[in-house]
Amino acid sequence: MLVRDIMKSPVVVAECDATLASTYSLMREHGIRHVPVVRQGKLVGVVTDRDLRLATSALSTKPFSPKARIEKVMSQPAQTADPLDPVEEAARTMRQLKIGCLPVMSGADLVGIVTGLDLLDALLRLTGVSMPSGRLEVGLPDHPGELARLAAFLAAKQVNIRSILSHADADDRIRLVLRVGTIELKVIAQELRTQGFEVLWPALSPW
Amino acid sequence: MVIDVYDPNYLAYDFGPAHPFSPVRLEMLLDLLHELGHPVGPMAPQPVSREDLLTVHSEEYVSAVEEADRGEPVTDPDRFGLGTPDNPVFPGMDQAARYLVGGTLLGAHLLFYDKAQTVIQLGGGMHHAQRDRASGFCVYNDLAVAIRYLLDHGATVAYLDIDVHHGDGVQTIFYDEPSVLTISLHESGQYLFPGTGEVHELGKLHGRGRKLNVPLAPFTEADSYLRAFSAVVPQALAWFRPDFLVVQAGADAHAGDPLADLLLTTQAFETLFQRCLEYADKFCRGRVLFTLGGGYDVHSVPRIWALLYLTIHGHPVASELPASWRQRWQERLGVDLPAAMHDPNPAYPPVPLREEIADHNRSITNRLLDSLMPYWYGSV
Numbered sequence: 155m156l157v158r159d160i161m162k163s164p165v166v167v168a169e170c171d172a173t174l175a176s177t178y179s180l181m182r183e184h185g186i187r188h189v190p191v192v193r194q195g196k197l198v199g200v201v202t203d204r205d206l207r208l209a210t211s212a213l214s215t216k217p218f219s220p221k222a223r224i225e226k227v228m229s230q231p232a233q234t235a236d237p238l239d240p241v242e243e244a245a246r247t248m249r250q251l252k253i254g255c256l257p258v259m260s261g262a263d264l265v266g267i268v269t270g271l272d273l274l275d276a277l278l279r280l281t282g283v284s285m286p287s288g289r290l291e292v293g294l295p296d297h298p299g300e301l302a303r304l305a306a307f308l309a310a311k312q313v314n315i316r317s318i319l320s321h322a323d324a325d326d327r328i329r330l331v332l333r334v335g336t337i338e339l340k341v342i343a344q345e346l347r348t349q350g351f352e353v354l355w356p357a358l359s360p361w
Numbered sequence: 362m363v364i365d366v367y368d369p370n371y372l373a374y375d376f377g378p379a380h381p382f383s384p385v386r387l388e389m390l391l392d393l394l395h396e397l398g399h400p401v402g403p404m405a406p407q408p409v410s411r412e413d414l415l416t417v418h419s420e421e422y423v424s425a426v427e428e429a430d431r432g433e434p435v436t437d438p439d440r441f442g443l444g445t446p447d448n449p450v451f452p453g454m455d456q457a458a459r460y461l462v463g464g465t466l467l468g469a470h471l472l473f474y475d476k477a478q479t480v481i482q483l484g485g486g487m488h489h490a491q492r493d494r495a496s497g498f499c500v501y502n503d504l505a506v507a508i509r510y511l512l513d514h515g516a517t518v519a520y521l522d523i524d525v526h527h528g529d530g531v532q533t534i535f536y537d538e539p540s541v542l543t544i545s546l547h548e549s550g551q552y553l554f555p556g557t558g559e560v561h562e563l564g565k566l567h568g569r570g571r572k573l574n575v576p577l578a579p580f581t582e583a584d585s586y587l588r589a590f591s592a593v594v595p596q597a598l599a600w601f602r603p604d605f606l607v608v609q610a611g612a613d614a615h616a617g618d619p620l621a622d623l624l625l626t627t628q629a630f631e632t633l634f635q636r637c638l639e640y641a642d643k644f645c646r647g648r649v650l651f652t653l654g655g656g657y658d659v660h661s662v663p664r665i666w667a668l669l670y671l672t673i674h675g676h677p678v679a680s681e682l683p684a685s686w687r688q689r690w691q692e693r694l695g696v697d698l699p700a701a702m703h704d705p706n707p708a709y710p711p712v713p714l715r716e717e718i719a720d721h722n723r724s725i726t727n728r729l730l731d732s733l734m735p736y737w738y739g740s741v
Contacts, residue, residue, distance in 0.1 A: 283556035283557055286442075286489065286556065286557075287555065288555075289556065312445065312446050314439065336447050337620060340620055340621070341620070355552065356552070
């Protein structure tokens with residue numbers, strides 16, 4: 155999954171000489187929290203709703219006037235992403251810099267924007283249920299060929315795998331969560347157990 | 362007045378000897394009712410027409426089922442969910458599925474024209490079938506066709522689904538429909554097919570606040586299930602006030618079911634059926650249509666559906682099963698069947714984490730009701 159698959163476009167932008175008040179209205183009008191700032195069509199920074207709130211807060215020692223220009227309060231230079239970056243790369247950048255969005259640049263052109271919410275959508279697409287399916291969780295030793303053994307078993311049953319997630323647990327065992335296209339998963343789990351697989355879900359009866 | 366709907370053609374809905382959705386369960390039920398002295402005297406439906414199917418299914422999908430049935434090669438059968446381990450293609454599939462739809466549609470017709478107050482359709486309940494695909498043993502969605510018929514005649518319908526699996530097909534088909542209230546209680550999709558039916562699935566557009574899901578934890582027991590049922594169902598029906606109630610009475614939430622992990626007993630099912638009738642009386646002048654549904658354990662399914670039948674008809678419930686019935690089916694199936702109508706008490710050993718499971722279900726139920734309040738009674 156690439157940034158271009160999850161980014162929003164076209165992008166709502168503000169000119170650098172726009173006022174805090176007009177940018178605030180812009181955010182309200184579009185229901186957004188992040189606005190790239192441009193000067194003569196060129197990206198020069200990003201302003202967020204948080205930037206506006208902090209800049210104008212009554213708690214601030216020297217609050218900005220609503221008529222101040224946004225270039226005075228924007229974050230710069232803007233951190234950006236490339237449309238061809240993998241989504242996990244965008245996630246890593248945003249997490250490391252603790253920022254909420256990345257304008258997406260293709261060469262010198264601003265072609266989109268990715269926010270934390272878009273990454274959550276991507277997570278849902280990666281983990282979510284898009285087709286009727288059942289949940290199979292299997293613990294596999296961390297050796298080559300183990301996943302192939304499991305996949306071959308399911309293929310022989312003509313069972314379609316809708317999605318696969320994996321992570322290593324504390325014992326260096328790989329935990330695989332598969333969504334598979336069958337209602338008869340408990341039957342398959344039983345057969346997997348007899349084949350020596352460690353099936354973590356569906357569970358054995360508690361007695 | 363109660364009318365039974367059934368046709369021997371239902372038995373042709375048969376995916377083969379190794380498949381769990383076996384017509385044997387239906388044969389066992391009819392035979393049991395006969396032996397109990399309450400032979401079913403049903404009205405027989407016609408198979409539905411193509412036009413009836415097209416009220417909820419896409420033309421492309423119906424054509425694919427017809428082609429597969431004729432043994433013609435279907436382009437990309439997986440796109441239509443056909444020819445999978447759950448939904449293998451068998452000769453006569455299209456016709457058999459149309460009979461099932463015909464029965465449920467006949468039930469809706471009888472209710473609408475006041476020919477019956479209560480209908481029990483001894484088949485159907487194919488709640489996983491989607492607009493354009495077969496799924497989870499279901500080819501055509503009889504429930505949706507019947508509900509659509511009632512809607513098209515200006516009625517409002519509440520749909521209650523106690524099958525252990527989420528009623529995803531019916532929910533999806535009516536997701537934005539304000540005149541249909543759907544309520545599904547099921548084992549959570551986080552653990553069980555089809556994976557949907559979370560609390561936050563509330564419907565969209567004008568249907569919002571009218572699609573209800575109670576996803577219960579695996580190994581939920583009767584007390585916890587009935588608590589959730591009583592917290593949600595009467596309140597929803599009192600608010601929605603449907604003209605008709607349609608109940609998908611799947612039997613697979615029973616503790617013995619091989620495909621799922623809820624732990625209802627026959628006693629719990631009897632209580633559920635009584636409450637359904639009670640709510641129908643209270644909230645929709647008693648107008649209720651029951652269908653069968655999932656349920657794959659031959660030890661419990663005939664007893665559960667016999668309880669449904671006896672409860673609906675107001676017949677007394679015998680404590681013992683007829684010995685001749687038991688002997689006949691033990692021989693035919695080569696299994697040991699219970700002698701009593703109801704499960705022993707306790708029906709299974711104690712469940713670890715019982716309190717945690719009940720607490721979880723309580724909080725799920727509260728979360729559902731909290732999220733519905735703004736749609737039902739305005740912002741609170």
